[in-house]
Amino acid sequence: MSVIEKMVDISKLVEAVQDEVIEWRRHFHENPELSFQEFETSKYVYEKLLSFEKMEVSQVTPTSVMGRLVGSKPGKVLGLRADMDALPIKEETGLPFASKNNNVMHACGHDGHTAMLLGAAKVLSQLKDEINGEIRFFFQHAEELFPGGASEMVKEGVTEGIDGVIGLHLASQIPIGKFCICYGPVTAAADAFDILIQGKGGHGSEPNATVDPIAIGVQLVNGINQIMSRKVDASLRAVISVTQFHGGTANNIIPDRVTIGGTVRTFDPEIRKQIPIWLEKLTKGLTEANDASYQFDYQLGYSSVVNEENITKLVDHTIVETFGESNRVISQAIMGGEDFSAFSEAAPGCFVLLGAGNDRLEENFPHHHPKFDVKEESLVLGVTYYVQTALTFLNEK
Known part of the structure; x- marks a missing residue:
């Protein structure tokens, strides 16, 4: 099968899960849980992963989950990460699926992160024969509250034997479809x-x-x-x-x-x-x-998230090949903090931002704002990003 034929197949698989990903995102948005309290969220993720063909699932901590997909041939091991926790904010979006939990809100896009990684896990589980090696799906708790869930998951051994780890963050201040990537430091x-x-x-x-x-x-x-x-x-x-x-x-x-x-x-x-x-x-x-x-x-x-050069080059190339060079932006590090650093300190990592806002940036509300929202058209792009980078990383000679 040619590269173009494989791309077409992947596009069809991603398109097939698009409605589910939006449904999952809305479910998480409507039922947010604070850091270290993601009991129902992690249960929902656990059950969804179990329903995917050939997926091994484990409860790493009381509120985090790891899915494990072993390919048909031996090879490298890659981790894909999404965070699941919400913030202590009273929502003011007026969305029909606004938070039902008083003073708790997904105001940073973690609902989208979780839904996108679930979508990628479903697609990749159908591509087991295309996978050399192993993919670990990290559904992480407590990114918003120090000491953070990433370090707890690393202590539980989820990164043992891993060759690389990839993360993604939706960004309301960036137009839909733009992938911002840094070489070196990403966050402070x-x-x-x-x-x-x-x-x-x-x-x-x-x-x-x-x-x-x-x-x-x-x-x-x-x-x-x-x-x-x-x-x-x-x-x-x-x-x-x-x-x-x-x-x-x-x-x-x-x-x-x-x-x-x-x-x-x-x-x-x-x-x-x-x-x-x-x-x-x-x-x-x-x-x-x-x-x-x-x-x-x-x-x-x-700690500062630092993108390792080789895996960042691979991710950069994959973004350009998949979404076009005009949608890849080489950017500077931001002063925000991110506990993805615990994963990228344990293995070579790459963390990128995906635009999820209007072209009219003045209409977008910042992260951690009561009216924060992401444009759902960005979710299918995130699923595609996870799938394409995973296959490229694992099948690269």
């Missing part, structure tokens, strides 16, 4: 910090009798905002954002403490190591100078 390392400043409270009319933690906190925030411009080379991308400042209970009371929290995004491992040192040194100096004390907590979050 995402860390967090919390600082408590302990002062001495008192009456607002007598600040001289207090150790004002608000005044110290303001100085600290201003100092934090200068770290990047004074400590980090301007050519290196890094961000520290203070996102929380809590303190006080009344207009005439100086509180005895305030808490400050924020996020840190980096690509360079050395800068990532230095930032908590700089933050605590600044906090220590300001509190000591003002007769206050502090508590400092720094949490290392997801």
Whole structure:
């Protein structure tokens, strides 16, 4: 059979599951579950995978699932990953299949990810005779909540013996059909910090009798905002954002403490190591100078997702061959975080973004917004992407 004939066959198989994929996506959207609570979602996925011919299925953790498809001939092992969890957001889309779970919403496209990978699993299960090696389908829990589900699945051994892993994320800010691919870093390392400043409270009319933690906190925030411009080379991308400042209970009371929290995004491992040192040194100096004390907590979050060059070239070539060069965009890394990094640290990986928004970008709502939605025409493209890249990877000499 020629390459063109195989492409035609695959297109027909993908087209045959298109309506199911949309149905599955709407089911997941209507029944979202938070991180580490994806019990019904994982059960639904488990049962669907069992219905596919020649698919081995296992419950990796209480809320994650792995499907395993062993080809007719020996060869490489590839992992395909989708995340399944939703966010604590009250939906405002007005969709007929809007969330039935109050204050829980699929506001990041994970419903689409799960549906697309299910569609790919169904198609690939019908192509067992075309497969050399093995495909593992990772339906991952808890991408949105650190420490994340990917690292738990890796600890359970799902990546043992694997030769590569491929991921995909729908993106509402990118027009339908555009695949954005990076060589090297894709997402930033995402860390967090919390600082408590302990002062001495008192009456607002007598600040001289207090150790004002608000005044110290303001100085600290201003100092934090200068770290990047004074400590980090301007050519290196890094961000520290203070996102929380809590303190006080009344207009005439100086509180005895305030808490400050924020996020840190980096690509360079050395800068990532230095930032908590700089933050605590600044906090220590300001509190000591003002007769206050502090508590400092720094949490290392997801590592940067880094696309490995060889598998990225293969994925890049496959996208161009399947969807056309005009639909492949070489892009820069984004400052967002992604726990796909746990998979791509365990095996050579490639993670791409697939456009799922209108051409009129001003009409698209961002991820984690109450009105976020994806255009369902993108789902069939995601199924095709998974199927084509899997077959190309496994059948490549």
